[in-house]
Amino acid sequence: MALEIERKFLLLNEDWQPQASRSARYRQGYLTEGGRCSIRVRVAGARAFLNIKSATLGIRRTEYEYPLPLAEAQEMLSAFTLGGEVVKTRHFVEYGQHTWEIDVFEGVNQGLVVAEVELADEAEAFERPPWLGQEVSDDPRYYNVYLAHHPYHSW
Amino acid sequence: MALEIERKFLLLNEDWQPQASRSARYRQGYLTEGGRCSIRVRVAGARAFLNIKSATLGIRRTEYEYPLPLAEAQEMLSAFTLGGEVVKTRHFVEYGQHTWEIDVFEGVNQGLVVAEVELADEAEAFERPPWLGQEVSDDPRYYNVYLAHHPYHSW
Numbered sequence: 001m002a003l004e005i006e007r008k009f010l011l012l013n014e015d016w017q018p019q020a021s022r023s024a025r026y027r028q029g030y031l032t033e034g035g036r037c038s039i040r041v042r043v044a045g046a047r048a049f050l051n052i053k054s055a056t057l058g059i060r061r062t063e064y065e066y067p068l069p070l071a072e073a074q075e076m077l078s079a080f081t082l083g084g085e086v087v088k089t090r091h092f093v094e095y096g097q098h099t100w101e102i103d104v105f106e107g108v109n110q111g112l113v114v115a116e117v118e119l120a121d122e123a124e125a126f127e128r129p130p131w132l133g134q135e136v137s138d139d140p141r142y143y144n145v146y147l148a149h150h151p152y153h154s155w
Numbered sequence: 156m157a158l159e160i161e162r163k164f165l166l167l168n169e170d171w172q173p174q175a176s177r178s179a180r181y182r183q184g185y186l187t188e189g190g191r192c193s194i195r196v197r198v199a200g201a202r203a204f205l206n207i208k209s210a211t212l213g214i215r216r217t218e219y220e221y222p223l224p225l226a227e228a229q230e231m232l233s234a235f236t237l238g239g240e241v242v243k244t245r246h247f248v249e250y251g252q253h254t255w256e257i258d259v260f261e262g263v264n265q266g267l268v269v270a271e272v273e274l275a276d277e278a279e280a281f282e283r284p285p286w287l288g289q290e291v292s293d294d295p296r297y298y299n300v301y302l303a304h305h306p307y308h309s310w
Contacts, residue, residue, distance in 0.1 A: 031194060032187050037235040039186060039194055054234065062234065064227055072219055079209065079217065080192040
């Protein structure tokens with residue numbers, strides 16, 4: 001088991017863009033709706049992953065992740081996804097001692113941008129980049145599994 | 156993707172028992188209820204597997220299976236299972252050109268015994284063992300995911 005401790009924020013502006021060191025485009029879908037965990041298939045370029053995450057609210061969640069054969073991941077996305085596919089580009093920004101992941105959503109979620117930082121424990125301090133906006137860690141609307149069923153355009 | 160073509164039968168009697176060549180005890184639980192696929196965690200002795208199967212009725216289903224670390228499988232069974240755990244011993248019986256898998260259920264499903272045979276295609280012929288009873292391939296009550304929510308004792 002991995003324990004995921006993650007804080008999530010909106011962005012004030014686009015000043016983070018020149019600081020991005022690399023980017024990756026993700027297509028992902030969820031095989032579940034409700035239940036005690038979310039089950040996600042993600043295709044990232046030529047790689048794919050199955051992710052199982054506790055359906056608990058807040059910054060601390062248990063998470064399991066396993067690599068998938070790409071072709072099987074694509075089949076499962078087509079055949080088993082509930083709700084819509086979530087497509088986004090994740091940009092990685094190093095700031096202070098942490099790596100920020102900035103997700104720029106596309107399609108029916110276009111306009112939504114969120115920044116996440118993974119912490120070793122809930123109390124860990126981190127430097128706040130000047131482009132960081134309001135924290136939304138406790139708002140379930142910003143879960144990707146929520147977006148799959150309630151895209152940002154419908155909010 | 157594997158295509159699973161499987162026929163399932165009740166048993167007339169216990170005459171298959173001396174023919175079993177080996178047996179394995181399974182503990183399994185489902186992470187989903189509803190949806191387009193069932194997602195199962197199975198612990199079989201020291202090994203564990205995640206299985207994703209199309210939620211379609213009948214003898215032909217698509218199926219994906221991946222090994223899981225045993226400790227993670229046990230954590231997921233405890234934390235994420237919906238409904239009850241399904242516990243059974245599977246006995247393998249060679250008959251003619253096929254291997255029959257005979258599941259003897261325990262606990263809240265005690266009393267239920269089913270025999271399954273995997274076929275290469277729907278039309279494949281097989282020899283019927285004399286202990287084979289009524290076919291139940293098309294009866295969703297005999298799906299293990301159904302048993303997790305509606306144990307045999309409650310039928």
